[in-house]
Amino acid sequence: MNNLNLVLPEIFISISIMFLLVLGVFKKDSSKLIFNISLIVLFITLIITFNETFAINRKTLFNDSVVIDYMSSLMKIITLIATFLVLVISSSYLKTTKIFKIEYPILILSSVLGMLIMISSNDLIVFYMGLELQSLALYVLATFNRDKLKSSEAGLKYFVLSALSSGLLLYGCSLVYGFSGSTNFDIISNQLNSNEYVLTFGIVFILVGLAFKISAVPFHMWAPDVYEGSPTSVTLFFTMVPKIAALTVFIRFLYVPFLNLIDQWQMIIIFLSLASMIFGAIAAIGQTNIKRLIAYSSIGHVGYTLAGLATGTNEGIQSSIIYITIYIVMNLALFSGLLMLRRNNQYHEDIEDLSGLSKNHPLLSISLLIVLFSLAGIPPLAGFFAKFYIFKAVLEESMYFLAIVGLLSTVISAFYYLRIIKIIYFDNQKDQYDNDHSLWLKFTITLSTILVLIYFIFPSQLIDLVSRINII
Amino acid sequence: MNFPILSSLILLPTIGALFLFFTKNKDGNNLTAKYVSLFTTIVNFLISIYLWIYFDQSTSNFQFIEERQWIDGFINYKVGIDGISILFVILTTFITPLCIISVNNSVKTRLRDFLIAILIMESFMIGVFCALDLVVFYLFFEAGLIPMFLIIGIWGGPKRVYSAFKFFLYTLLGSVLMLVAIISIYWITGTTDVIQLYEQGIDTRYQNLLWLAFFSSFAVKTPMWPVHTWLPDAHVEAPTAGSVLLAAILLKMAGYGFIRFSLGLFPVASEIFTPLIYTLSVIAIIFTSLIALMQEDMKKLIAYSSVAHMGFVTLGIFTIQQQGIEGSIIQMISHGLVSAALFLCVGVIYDRMHSRLINSYGGIVAVIPKYSILFMLFTLAALGLPGTTGFIGEFLILMAAFKDNFLVAVIASLGVILGAAYMLWLYKRVVFGKLINVELKKMVDLNRSEYFILTCLAVPTLFFGFYPDPLINTIEISVNDLINMYKTNLINK
DSSP states (O other), rough: GGGGGGGGGHHHHHHHHHHHHHHHHHHHHHHHHHHHHHHHHHHHHHHHHHHHHOOOOOEEEEETTTTEEEEHHHHHHHHHHHHHHHHHHHHHHHHHTTTTOEEEEEEHHHHHHHHHHHHHBBBBHHHHHHHHHHHHHHHHHHHSTSHHHHHHHHHHHOOOOOOHHHHHHHHHHHHHHHHHHHHHHHHHHHHHOOHHHHHHHHHHHHHHHHHHTTTEEEEETHHHHHHHSOOOHHHHHHHHHHHHHHHHHHHHHHHHGGGHHHHHHHHHHHHHHHHHHHHHHHGGGGOOOOHHHHHHHHHHHHHHHHHHTOOOOOHHHHHHHHHHHHHHHHHHHHHHHHTEEEEEEEEEOOOOGGGTHHHOHHHHHHHHHHHHHHHHTTTTSSSHHHHHHHHHHHHHHHHHHHHHHHHHHHHHHHHHHHHHHHHHHOOOOOOOOOOOOOOHHHHHHHHHHHHHHHHGGGGHHHHHHHOOOOOO | OOOOOOHHHHHHHHHHHHHHHOOOOGGGGGGHHHHHHHHHHHHHHHHHHHHHHHTTTTTOOEEEEEEEEEEEEEEEEEEOHHHHHHHHHHHHHHHHHHHHHHHHHHHOOOOHHHHHHHHHHHHHHHHHBBBEEEEEEEHHHHHHHHHHHHHHHHOOOHHHHHHHHHHHHHHHHHHHHHHHHHHHHHHHSSSOOOOHHHHHOOOOOHHHHHHHHHHHHHHHHOOOTTOOOOHHHHHHOOOHHHHIIIIIIIHHHHHHHHIIIIIHHHHHHHHHHHHHHHHHHHHHHHHHHHHTTTTBHHHHHHHHHHHHHHHHHHHHHHSHHHHHHHHHHHHHHHHHHHHHHHHHHHHHHHHHHHOBBGGOOOOOTOOOOHHHHHHHHHHHHHOOOOOSSHHHHHHHHHHHHHHHHHHHHHHHHHHHHHHHHHHHHHHHHHHHSSSGGGGGGGGOOOOOHHHHHHHHHHHHHHHHHHOHHHHHHHHHHHHHHHHHHHHHHHOOO
């Protein structure tokens, strides 16, 4: 029984979801109540995760199918914090667009539950279960604004393509199971030797499924449409939180069972990484909708994250985790800024709507300025260090091609970030936006901007956090 | 001495900028903002003068070193100065207050934000010249792009967006390869500390590629032909204060980088690539001088002359002789003073007539005599008349070049003649001749602040032109030891 403490966060969050569902059915007009309770649930889960599992080295449960180690705890904590902030800053958006319903926080909680399971999974079946739970909740979230055609389209597109990729993933899982005789990561890793080429097919199928989930090129096609069509609060969730879980699974999957086959998958990851970096940079240039642009930019950032994974070293994993953490902070600031573009109860999503923002809203503009330069990877902002660690790890393995092409694509991507800055700062001003934002929104944008800005003073703290991750 | 004097030098402008940021942005407040930033930069200038006085000229060791743990077990924040860098630090702290005084007429909107950008820029520029760790250097080197991009883009002329983008992307593209090289150096040698790297050297096998990576960054920043095309655009569109900073200090970062890193870290590669530098420098000198002759826009003409002058600088650095490098450093200081002054001169008449075209002027000597005299002085300094700093620099560089490569020196000397041609022709067309444009009669002569700025720049130009000893004494031992280290490393490898 003692061991159940380790999965207490998951248990707690599942019971809460059921409780909230029942509450939602029996109590009328309870959307605000449920929203607030969900926040509390997330917060309590965060505390439980921190207390119960953070200090544990490595433990496995349920016939080794669930693993609790430092990486899983850290990633769970990042997921929970990010979800909490996402939920908290989207409340005013939901109210304004009249989709403040009881299902919204519950769906977010279910998808978080799926992610927590994914993060802890040490078994193909558990991993798949978590993935599907997460995805099913996300399909519904994407179409949440069902009166809008684009939102329904986004949900449908996401559902069809995601189901396809899940199919591929399952097929890969069955191949791996067929050749190793087990679905457990540890057992698979013991059974393998690098001569079994057919196994590579299994790995490739699973990688395709995973690459789809984190929208790496060439499996990215859904991302721009879904990001554009979904409600902004959901897009915000999409760009950050599922990527943390998928990245963790990516790491665990590549480094626990298949590390011996690194020669087989390294080229695939390098290709995914390069293609994402280049495509993300070039395709974003022509965009006019901010959410679409962010979709392409997130594809690019996924490319950098994968570059860290391609190294096959602990440093690479650590740099990827640092990258995704810093990326989340930057994205939080960017989207908080986006959620502030409200005029007469209408949210504005075109890049042109930012025109001349700096004259009417100097503080908001300076936050966006800092965040955009950081996303472009200009020192001394946090985004530079994120890239710096990645390329440090990449160059340690002498992968010069990857490093040089990656850095050159940052120059291309700098162009479209600069374009937004140009529109904010150099162009003529338009009408003012509303200024009465919720306190949480202001708090999030201030906090994340300051973190991005002063990261260079305390770069070691984040490294200390991740340096305990030892997968290999 | 334990007081972190260099860090305070770097941080002080940023603190001033923060202070400005938290003041209210009203139009009436502009004067306060100006006084605050002026005060900060002047204090900074005094600190740097203090540094120069207490600077030990008898050693080439780095002084005022500060070292602090930064990224655990990987990079230390390390700053320090030697005879070469101190002059650039002083140049920076000297030019910035003058820029701030000059904003009166040229910057009409959002003065407070402009001053913040200039102050932050100053922090980064000082940081570049003090950094003793490659990563710290890169950080400051790249960070300077942000304020400069905004200065050109927000306060610039009609084509400002294009110029700002071109400036930013060109420089960034050059620099990313340097980042790859810096990280590679870390993995090759285990450190990015410049002093340690000086001692242990870098394996010859890697030097060529590393040198090229650094070169790609410095060549864009210098700028060398054929990657100089961002400079005329950036200069023409930037507001006067921006052009001054760009010409006087930003371009010097690359020259400084060549001396400190290309020569210091990669002697073998430098030896191999010297012909490349010679060729590009000579092309830059002749080619851009010819282009400068044909310009109709005054700022563009001075921008092209900058490229030609920087051609002399790179030529001098890679002669790898005492006179050559000393000449290059003095040429950079001189160019810092003179080009700053020339841009300010153009700014003065632009503020009055709102035209930078040469043919819209002519015969203004009768209208504004004081201005004409000072403009004359700087024109002569730019073409290297004896008695100005320009002469000392060019003379030393050419002397060293003659020793090393006769042909290159002869062609470069032709550049001096061309330089005289375009500068004098510019002066003749703007100042002398018949006063045809009646509008010009309404021009008023220099006001007090303009007069003050230009005099401030004229005094050191003349003083060091007649008496360059203080400069040469400061750099002599550092340059000497740099060359000795270069030679020994070359033999050892």
